Amino acid sequence: MRPGEVFIVGAGPGDPELITLKALRRIREADVILYDRLANEELLQYAKPEAELVYCGKAPGAHSMPQKQINRKLAAYALEGKTVVRLKGGDPFIFGRGGEEALELAAQGIPCEVIPGVTSAVGAAASAGIPLTHRGLSASVAFVTGKRCQDSEAPPRWDLLAQAVDTLVIYMGVGKLAEIRAELLRHGKLDSTPVALIERGTTASQRVVTGTLANIHKLAESTKVTNPALIVVGEVARVREQLLALEAEADLRIG
Ligand code: SAH
Numbered sequence: 001m002r003p004g005e006v007f008i009v010g011a012g013p014g015d016p017e018l019i020t021l022k023a024l025r026r027i028r029e030a031d032v033i034l035y036d037r038l039a040n041e042e043l044l045q046y047a048k049p050e051a052e053l054v055y056c057g058k059a060p061g062a063h064s065m066p067q068k069q070i071n072r073k074l075a076a077y078a079l080e081g082k083t084v085v086r087l088k089g090g091d092p093f094i095f096g097r098g099g100e101e102a103l104e105l106a107a108q109g110i111p112c113e114v115i116p117g118v119t120s121a122v123g124a125a126a127s128a129g130i131p132l133t134h135r136g137l138s139a140s141v142a143f144v145t146g147k148r149c150q151d152s153e154a155p156p157r158w159d160l161l162a163q164a165v166d167t168l169v170i171y172m173g174v175g176k177l178a179e180i181r182a183e184l185l186r187h188g189k190l191d192s193t194p195v196a197l198i199e200r201g202t203t204a205s206q207r208v209v210t211g212t213l214a215n216i217h218k219l220a221e222s223t224k225v226t227n228p229a230l231i232v233v234g235e236v237a238r239v240r241e242q243l244l245a246l247e248a249e250a251d252l253r254i255g
Contacts, residue, residue, distance in 0.1 A: 001079075001080075001081045002081065003078045003079050003110045003111065004031070004077070004078045004079075004080070004082040004083045005078070005084070005110075005112065006077075006084045006101075006105050006110060006111070006112045006113075007112075007114075008088070008092045008112060008113070008115070009023045009026055009027070009087050009115045009117070010023060010088060010090060010091040010096075010115060010116050010118070011023065011035075011036075011038075011039035011040060011087050011089055011090070011117055012089075012123060012202075013119065013120040013122070013124060014038075014089075014120070014124075014200060014202040015040070015127075015203060016040045016043050018202060019043060019117065020115065020116070020117065022115050023115045023117065024043075027085055028047070028048070029083055030047060030048070030051055030083050030084065030085035031048075031051060031052065031084070032051065032053075032077045032082050032084045033052070033053050033084075033086075033087055034054045034056050034070065034074065034077075034085070034087065035053065035054070035055060035056065035057070035086075035087040035088075036056055036087065036088050036089055037057025037058055037064070038057070038089025038090065038120075038228060039087045039089050040089075040203075056070050067097060067100060070086075070101070071100070071101060071104040074086055074105060074110075075104070075108050075110055078105070078110045079110070086098075086101060088117070089117075090117055090118065090119040090123070091116050091117045091119040092116070092117065093114065093116070094119040094121075094143060095145055095172065098114060102114060119143070120171070120201055120202075120228070120230060121143055121169040121171070121232075123202040124198040124206070125169070125198070125232065126202075127201055127202045127206060128196060128198050128201065128206070128208045128232075128240055129243040129244065130198075130232055130236055130237055130239055130240050131236055131239055132232075132236060133166075133167065134235075134236050134239060137166070137234070137235040137236050137238075138166035138234055138235060138236045139166055140164075140166045140167065141165065141166065141169065141234075142161055142165040142169070143169050143171065144161060144168055144169065144170045144171070144173075145170070145171050145173070146170045146171065146172045146173025146174075146176045146180055146231070147172045147173070158180070158183035158184060158187055159187045161184075161187075162183070162187035162189045163187065166235070166236075167232065167234035167235075167236050168184075168231075168232070168233040168234060169230055169231070169232050170231040170232075170233070172227070173231045174220060174226065174227060174229045174231065175227070177197075177220050177231065178217045180231065181195075181217050184213060184233065185213055189213055190213070191212060191213055191214040192212050192213070192214065193212060193213045193234065193235070194210065194211075194212055194233075194235060194236075194238045195210070195211055195212060195213055195231065195232065195233050196208055196209070196231075196237040197209040197216065197220055197225045197229055197230070197231055197232075198229060199226065199227075199229040200229070201228075201229075207225070208240070209225055210237060210240060210241070213233070216231075
């Protein structure tokens with residue numbers, strides 16, 4: 001039997017309307033959907049009634065399905081001739097392990113297509129009113145992970161990032177905010193550098209906490225920011241306040 005195709009699909013950052021038409025079509029056509037914790041479950045309503053839905057994320061108090069097991073399952077379903085969707089939060093190739101899955105499938109000769117999604121940095125920045133690049137303030141942006149999966153992996157080059165990149169968006173970093181802040185300060189970022197924390201960006205329960213490198217760790221503690229959340233470091237974080245102030249002014253004028 002010819003193997004079925006696997007689609008590694010980006011579900012977008014949280015708001016289900018931020019999925020692409022192509023992704024939605026693949027969800028509608030899938031025989032099996034393996035989905036992650038960060039993929040909005042509302043999207044599963046578009047699946048065929050007979051589609052098999054397999055949760056691969058972390059249940060409260062339990063471990064998530066190991067990557068090896070996910071890879072095995074993806075291949076096994078495809079080898080049964082099924083059309084498989086692997087649904088992931090944000091974009092599959094931005095800290096989504098989509099590359100590992102694609103390589104594994106390719107090695108087994110299983111056809112695979114990657115469908116991009118709006119990564120949470122882009123989605124959350126938009127809904128928080130923070131342009132990641134901005135004329136005069138930021139000519140470059142880097143997506144950085146705050147955590148490495150294995151201790152053997154080298155940490156991000158905070159020394160270079162602090163100096164060479166205008167806007168840093170740090171994924172999986174809120175748990176390590178104090179350390180990250182210390183690294184950036186040690187490598188020359190100013191105390192006064194604006195920082196925004198965006199929790200559950202693009203969802204109805206989005207929260208944004210803003211401060212500077214001087215106080216952001218304290219603010220995170222007092223406001224209890226938790227995952228999923230992003231850290232945005234750079235002058236652009238100030239644009240949010242400008243937008244909010246202008247919007248409030250306009251409301252006063254009109255209202
Ligand atoms: N592939 C995903 C990232 C997965 S890594 C993407 O492209 O967005 C998981 C991390 O993504 C979280 O720890 C958090 O830092 C970030 N994240 C995912 N969804 C988020 C959201 N709605 N708001 C803020 N951060 C989010």
